[in-house]
Amino acid sequence: MAVTKMPQSASNPQKSQNPVSSEDFSLEALRRGDPLEFARLVDAYSGMIYRLAKRILQNPQDAEDILQETFIKAYNALPRFDGRSRLSTWLYRIATNEALMLLRKKRPPTVSVDSPGGNDADDDGLPLQIVDWCCLPESELMSEEARRHLERSIEALPETLKTVFVLRELEGLSVRETAQVLEISEAAVKTRLHRARLALREALTVYFKERLPQVS
Amino acid sequence: MSPSESCHHLLDSLSAYVDGELSEALCRELERHLADCEDCRVVIDTLKKTIELYRETIAEPEVPADVRARLFQRLKLEDYLD
Numbered sequence: 001m002a003v004t005k006m007p008q009s010a011s012n013p014q015k016s017q018n019p020v021s022s023e024d025f026s027l028e029a030l031r032r033g034d035p036l037e038f039a040r041l042v043d044a045y046s047g048m049i050y051r052l053a054k055r056i057l058q059n060p061q062d063a064e065d066i067l068q069e070t071f072i073k074a075y076n077a078l079p080r081f082d083g084r085s086r087l088s089t090w091l092y093r094i095a096t097n098e099a100l101m102l103l104r105k106k107r108p109p110t111v112s113v114d115s116p117g118g119n120d121a122d123d124d125g126l127p128l129q130i131v132d133w134c135c136l137p138e139s140e141l142m143s144e145e146a147r148r149h150l151e152r153s154i155e156a157l158p159e160t161l162k163t164v165f166v167l168r169e170l171e172g173l174s175v176r177e178t179a180q181v182l183e184i185s186e187a188a189v190k191t192r193l194h195r196a197r198l199a200l201r202e203a204l205t206v207y208f209k210e211r212l213p214q215v216s
Numbered sequence: 217m218s219p220s221e222s223c224h225h226l227l228d229s230l231s232a233y234v235d236g237e238l239s240e241a242l243c244r245e246l247e248r249h250l251a252d253c254e255d256c257r258v259v260i261d262t263l264k265k266t267i268e269l270y271r272e273t274i275a276e277p278e279v280p281a282d283v284r285a286r287l288f289q290r291l292k293l294e295d296y297l298d
Contacts, residue, residue, distance in 0.1 A: 035292075035293060035295075035296065036296060038293065039291075039293045039297075042287065042291060046279050046284065046287060047278060047279050050277070051276050051277060054277060060283075064283050064286070064287075067279075067283070067287055068286075068287055068290045068291075071287065071291055072290070072291070075291070128227075128259060130255045130258050130259065131262075132258045132261060132262065133262060134261050134262060134265045141265070141269060142269070142272070142273060146269075146273075147273045147274070150269060150270055150274065151274065154270070154274070169270065169271070170274065170276060190231065190232070193231060194228070194230070194231035194232075197231055197263060198227075198263070200266050200270065201259070201262050201263045201266040204262070204265075204266050204269070205262060
């Protein structure tokens with residue numbers, strides 16, 4: 001089987017460039033354990049797996065462990081990979097499962113009655129702050145402090161919302177791919193993404209309303 | 217201050233509206249509502265701005281060189297580490 005394209009370096013496969021696909025690799029070579037082809041696979045997808053694990057676990061050492069475990073599991077399972085899903089989707093599924101297992105081992109999940117992440121029923125119940133902060137200058141909206149607040153707000157999202165948010169919005173997977181990775185319905189992906197966005201909007205509103213000019 | 221009960225079912229559609237995935241009929245219903253509801257206009261404007269901000273400002277970390285080196289070592293792929 002001919003390999004027609006080389007993936008770009010895995011050090012920074014930006015989501016918008018859609019850098020690699022299953023078609024960029026020889027499944028035949030991967031299944032028989034060809035080290036060069038496997039190294040190309042690792043190089044192509046290690047960035048996205050590391051980012052995903054770091055977002056879920058919020059710990060660089062744990063993210064590194066998940067990165068290694070994901071490729072060890074993938075190498076062992078490749079002879080049985082049927083090619084029905086994209087390689088990236090398959091790898092994401094392994095990585096997400098590994099990361100969530102580690103997360104639950106370290107921190108048993110708690111369900112809060114106030115949490116919007118507990119289920120997918122139509123009851124998000126977020127307290128909506130109605131403050132228009134869009135008029136703030138770009139220097140305020142794009143400040144380093146605002147960015148850090150946004151980062152912390154993403155980290156604080158409930159696990160079920162955060163995984164969907166990271167896969168869909170930060171890694172650029174489609175709704176269908178996100179649903180396949182997490183083994184949930186496409187409707188659940190859309191609902192959770194919407195709740196994640198509303199939660200972040202709420203967090204930014206709390207932050208920015210303190211920075212609005214006071215009207216006497 | 218929070219939006220009235222009558223706004224809630226439309227708020228559920230906001231992401232689909234922002235993503236351009238709402239049906240034409242629901243789009244028209246939402247836009248009619250937005251014309252009369254200042255609260256929902258604020259919510260949708262700040263929601264759009266939130267999406268714009270995280271898309272523009274959230275930097276995704278690269279794999280550090282030492283992490284990549286240890287990964288290749290663990291996978292016995294050191295010969296392919298350039």
